[in-house]
Amino acid sequence: MYNSYVNDMERRPGDQISALLHAAGTVHSRLEAALAEVGLSLAKLLALQQLVDAGGSLPLGQLADRLACVKSNVTQLVDRLEADGLVARMFDPKDRRTRLASITVNGQAAFERGRQAREQAERDVLQGLSPENIAQLSDLLAKLARP
Amino acid sequence: MYNSYVNDMERRPGDQISALLHAAGTVHSRLEAALAEVGLSLAKLLALQQLVDAGGSLPLGQLADRLACVKSNVTQLVDRLEADGLVARMFDPKDRRTRLASITVNGQAAFERGRQAREQAERDVLQGLSPENIAQLSDLLAKLARP
């Protein structure tokens, strides 16, 4: 049992990669499903999270940086959040090139619902792992993500 | 060191989930980048893999089952593969409702190039992990994916 990994040595190198992508896909789907019940997607929740963390509003370019995506993505994501009434675009008095994405009252309420739905879904996903397992997983993922 | 997980106990429950999604995103991006150099995407390579494994052709519905996605997805994926000249749609003599996706000669060559690019990228991704690490990761991911 301690040496059960020897069987894994016979696996093709890509099996673990497939397992990682598959597990992440499953987890992602579960988060999306939980968030859909409160009318959000993970992308929308993460954007709202950044706005809340920043105190309520951010220039679109900075939001793109914090979400680690390109600016055109944020433009369209904010379009959808604005259509949902969760975010409003405002002008920056200091620089008229800048657009601020500002969370609305409805957006704050949606964020709170989404945060709770997300945390419950995450507890569900981790429920089969011991704290030691979770710590090991964190360490291994950190090594893997290292370029 | 053996007890380093105690620090992790203080983490928010979602940190490991974020790490998982982030690691998978990084790995996925690297595979896509490697495959883009040979003119493929991961979705296209996986479809070609299924066709090769099945002996050269499959009904679109069965291909959808094996790729674990909906049929309309496969319809459009095969559209793109057909536009690339890697797959051809054929009629099934036994049931005229059925369309077979059949890999072409060009498709077989593209698959071979993609397979090699993928394996190299996967070795690169796993290069920082020992065989024991890889085995642990497999075990943990299997527990996580369990519904």
Next chain:
DNA sequence: AAAGATTGAAATTTCAATCTTG
């Protein structure tokens, strides 16, 4: 009606090109 597949619309994301403002 049921099975197989397709179409059209929406969400998400990226890239290249463009527009506005500094």
Next chain:
DNA sequence: CAAGATTGAAATTTCAATCTTT
């Protein structure tokens, strides 16, 4: 010209509705 943002096009995926064949 630099920066900030937007637009248009493409890839990917899902869903609902539709079409064809059995």
